[in-house]
Amino acid sequence: MKNFLFNLRDTFVLVSTLFRNANLFLVQYFLSFSRHVNPLGKVRQCCNKRLNIIKILSNKKWSLNQNTLGNLYKSLVGSILDYSFPCLNSFSENNIKKLQAIQNTAVRSILKFIYDTPSNIVHHEAFNKLKLLTVSNQLFELSERYVGTGLRHSIPLVERLVKEYQESFESRYIEYPTPLCNCYISISSFLPET
Numbered sequence: 281m282k283n284f285l286f287n288l289r290d291t292f293v294l295v296s297t298l299f300r301n302a303n304l305f306l307v308q309y310f311l312s313f314s315r316h317v318n319p320l321g322k323v324r325q326c327c328n329k330r331l332n333i334i335k336i337l338s339n340k341k342w343s344l345n346q347n348t349l350g351n352l353y354k355s356l357v358g359s360i361l362d363y364s365f366p367c368l369n370s371f372s373e374n375n376i377k378k379l380q381a382i383q384n385t386a387v388r389s390i391l392k393f394i395y396d397t398p399s400n401i402v403h404h405e406a407f408n409k410l411k412l413l414t415v416s417n418q419l420f421e422l423s424e425r426y427v428g429t430g431l432r433h434s435i436p437l438v439e440r441l442v443k444e445y446q447e448s449f450e451s452r453y454i455e456y457p458t459p460l461c462n463c464y465i466s467i468s469s470f471l472p473e474t
Contacts, residue, residue: 320375320379327360327361330357331357331386331389333352333356334357338389338392346390346391349389349390353387353390353410353412357383358418361418365422365423369419376419380414380415383412387405387412391406427442
C-alpha cells in the first residue's frame with residue numbers, strides 16, 4: 281500500500297491506494313472543512329494551551345495564592361471565552377460541556393482538588409472562592425449585557441432584531457432557542473410598554 285501526500289491550496293491531501301492486486305484504486309481525501317467552520321476546535325486548543333500555564337503555575341514551587349491563579353485564569357482562558365461568546369452561544373449543550381470541562385480542570389488545579397471531585401462541588405467552590413460562573417451562565421450573562429447595551433445605546437441592528445423578535449415571541453413555539461431568546465425576559469425591561 282502506497283500513500284501519497286500532496287498540497288492542494290495550502291491543504292495537505294492524503295491519497296491512499298488500496299486493493300492494488302484488484303487494480304482498484306481507492307482515493308481518500310482527508311479534506312475536512314470542520315476545522316474552518318467549527319470554532320470549538322480552535323477555542324479548545326487555545327484554551328488548553330493556556331490551561332497548561334495555569335497548571336504549571338499552580339504548583340507549590342511557585343507559591344501563588346488562589347486569587348492570583350483565579351485572575352490568571354480569567355485573563356488567559358476566560359478572555360478567550362468572553363471574546364468568542366457570539367459564536368459560542370450557538371453551540372450545542374455538548375460543546376458547552378466540553379468548554380466547561382476546561383474550566384473545571386483549571387479550578388481543580390487552582391484549588392488543589394483531586395481529579396474525581398464532583399462537578400457540582402467544583403462549580404460551587406469556583407463561584408465562592410474564585411468568583412467564576414459556569415460557562416453557560418457566563419455566556420448567558422454576556423448575551424444579556426450585549427443586548428442590553430445595544431438597546432441602551434440605540435444600536436439599530438439590535439433594536440430591529442429585538443423588535444422583530446418581540447413581535448413573534450408570544451405567537452410561536454421555540455424549538456431551538458437563540459441567544460436572544462435566552463435573555464428575552466431580562467431585556468424586556470428595556471422595551472417600551474405597548
